[in-house]
Amino acid sequence: xxxxxxxxxxxxxxxxxxxxxxxxxxxxxxxxxxxxxxxxxxxxxxxxxxxxxxxxxxxxxxxxxxxxxxxxxxxxxxxxxxxxxxxxxxxxxxxxxxxxxxxxxxxxxxxxxxxxxxxxxxxxxxxxxxxxxxxxxxxxxxxxxxxxxxxxxxxxxxxxxxxxxxxxxxxxxxxxxxxxxxxxxxxxxxxxxxxxxxxxxxxxxxxx
Amino acid sequence: xxxxxxxxxxxxxxxxxxxxxxxxxxxxxxxxxxxxxxxxxxxxxxxxxxxxxxxxxxxxxxxxxxxxxxxxxxxxxxxxxxxxxxxxxxxxxxxxxxxxxxxxxxxxxxxxxxxxxxxxxxxxxxxxxxxxxxxxxxxxxxxxxxxxxxxxxxxxxxx
Numbered sequence: 001x002x003x004x005x006x007x008x009x010x011x012x013x014x015x016x017x018x019x020x021x022x023x024x025x026x027x028x029x030x031x032x033x034x035x036x037x038x039x040x041x042x043x044x045x046x047x048x049x050x051x052x053x054x055x056x057x058x059x060x061x062x063x064x065x066x067x068x069x070x071x072x073x074x075x076x077x078x079x080x081x082x083x084x085x086x087x088x089x090x091x092x093x094x095x096x097x098x099x100x101x102x103x104x105x106x107x108x109x110x111x112x113x114x115x116x117x118x119x120x121x122x123x124x125x126x127x128x129x130x131x132x133x134x135x136x137x138x139x140x141x142x143x144x145x146x147x148x149x150x151x152x153x154x155x156x157x158x159x160x161x162x163x164x165x166x167x168x169x170x171x172x173x174x175x176x177x178x179x180x181x182x183x184x185x186x187x188x189x190x191x192x193x194x195x196x197x198x199x200x201x202x203x204x205x206x207x208x
Numbered sequence: 209x210x211x212x213x214x215x216x217x218x219x220x221x222x223x224x225x226x227x228x229x230x231x232x233x234x235x236x237x238x239x240x241x242x243x244x245x246x247x248x249x250x251x252x253x254x255x256x257x258x259x260x261x262x263x264x265x266x267x268x269x270x271x272x273x274x275x276x277x278x279x280x281x282x283x284x285x286x287x288x289x290x291x292x293x294x295x296x297x298x299x300x301x302x303x304x305x306x307x308x309x310x311x312x313x314x315x316x317x318x319x320x321x322x323x324x325x326x327x328x329x330x331x332x333x334x335x336x337x338x339x340x341x342x343x344x345x346x347x348x349x350x351x352x353x354x355x356x357x358x359x360x361x362x363x364x365x366x367x
Contacts, residue, residue, distance in 0.1 A: 051256075052216035061233035062345045064360055069305050107360060146305035150360050153217075153233020154304055154343025157256075160217065161236055161314045164256045164271060165263045168218065 008171075008197075013046050015204050016173060016197070020044030020190070022135060023128035024175035027188060030127040031177060034120055035095055035184075042176040048169050051160050057174075057187060059085050061153030066106045068121035069146045069158065072129065075138035076196035079159050080128070081189040082121040083152070089117065091183045096120065106149045118145035124188065136203040159191045166194065212347070218271030220253035220280045222287060225350040234344045236315035238300035238322050240277060241348040241355050242331060244289035250350035251280045257314065258321030273321040281329060294331045297355040297367055298322055299346050301338040315339065335367040 008016075024044045032039040055061040066089035070080040084092060090103035093113050103109060122145050133140050148155050163170045173190040192200065212228045215221045217237060221229050225248035231239055234254065243250040253276045257263070260272035269275035285291060301319040319338045326333055337344070337357055347356040354366045 051218065055233065062343075062358075069307075071307060143307070146307060148304045148341070150235075150304065151233035151343035151345065154235030154302065157235025157237055157302075157304060157343075158307075158314075161256055164218070166265055168268060168271075 008046075008048075012201055015201055016046040017044060019132055019135065019200060019204065020046065020173045020175060023131045023190070024188065026127040026131040027124040027175070028177060030124045031120070034123060035092075035179065037095075038180055040178055040180075042178075044173060044175040046171070046173050048171050050169050051164070054156055054160070054170055054172075055152040058083055058152040058156075062151045064106070064149070065089070065152045065155055066117055067148050067150070067152075067155035068118055069148070070121065070125050071143040072140055072192075073143075074141045075136070076140060076192050076199055078190065078192035078196055079162075080121075080125045080142070081155075081159065081191065082124065082186060083155065083189065084184070084186045086149075088184050088186060089149075092120070092186070093117070095179075095184070109149075114147055118147050121145050128188070128190070132200075136200065138199075138203065159189075162191075162193065171197065215252060215254050217254055218256050218268060218276075220251060220270050220276055222249065222251035222280060222283050223350060224249050224287070227350050228347055229350070230345070230347040232345045234300035234346065235302050235304045236300070236318060238273065238298055238318045238338070239344070239346040239348075239355075240273075240280075240322055240326075241297045241346070242277075242281065242284065242294050243348075243350060243353045244284065244293045245295065245353060246293050247287075247289045248350060249284050249287050249289040250348060250353075251284050252346075252348045253277060253280050255318065255322070258317040273318060274325050277322070277325045277329065281331070291329065291331070295334045295353070296326050296331050297334060297348075297353075298326075298336045298338060299344050299355065299357050299367065302343060303339070303341050304343070306341075337367050
């Protein structure tokens, strides 16, 4: 991998945040459709974060989370991750599955529940990515979704090791989704590799 | 009460018994615990990548299996430990998602690199719990050499 440093200026950050905003707006609509209710989102942020600080977003490195991963390839490469702390993932399932079950923890959920978490991520990721693809005219492919229900630190180890070869920080585009009564909080992360950030920025600067 | 020192990704810590060294949420990373039972000097490394030689930025030696183990062992020797008495225990190296791509199976590569460097330094591995698809939190008790492992689907246990 080529040696490269994180040199994003304020303008770059603005462009990336705007991409995130468009993608996440689309994704929020998709999520609201699935949940049949209103979904709010925090302003999407592009964050450069030290490896050892990232898990704090999800309650610390040994906190139990449901993490769904989709690899992206094509014009840009990297990962999408949708991560919910255990209690929020179970609330999401209680709401979506509409089977009057009350789930205690994701550690004991059924295969159908697992598929639901993957499919939800698939749908919101599709909305997010197609918005970005339309904006940049990129071809972006998505893998099938993969699920891990485990400690936050372990779930994050794949994107972290990808960036581990070039530094001690991860550059990610984060959006926090939450529903009306804060029973569900989910973090949607787009983690393009460094070359892909350049491509995104170039595509959008030319468009100006 | 013994002192517990927590280390992060790509860090290591050494100390004298009864220090307890711990690290949280190992995924594909590996926790490498080494003890000299006579001087009771021990160390724990949390490595994230197998090999510094293929990477352009080698500035942080403690994140690679090969360089982290060498540096930690040298630090332990400087403190009074003897390499020929050292014994290792290792945990981690999981493959968290079912992605098939070989390049991404960094957990497996970490396990191989860890065993290689320990073998090269002639430090035997007395027990291990590596691979699988589960995250692990580990505590290393230098007092008795016990390596405690906690994962989401098993009880706390020692290797």
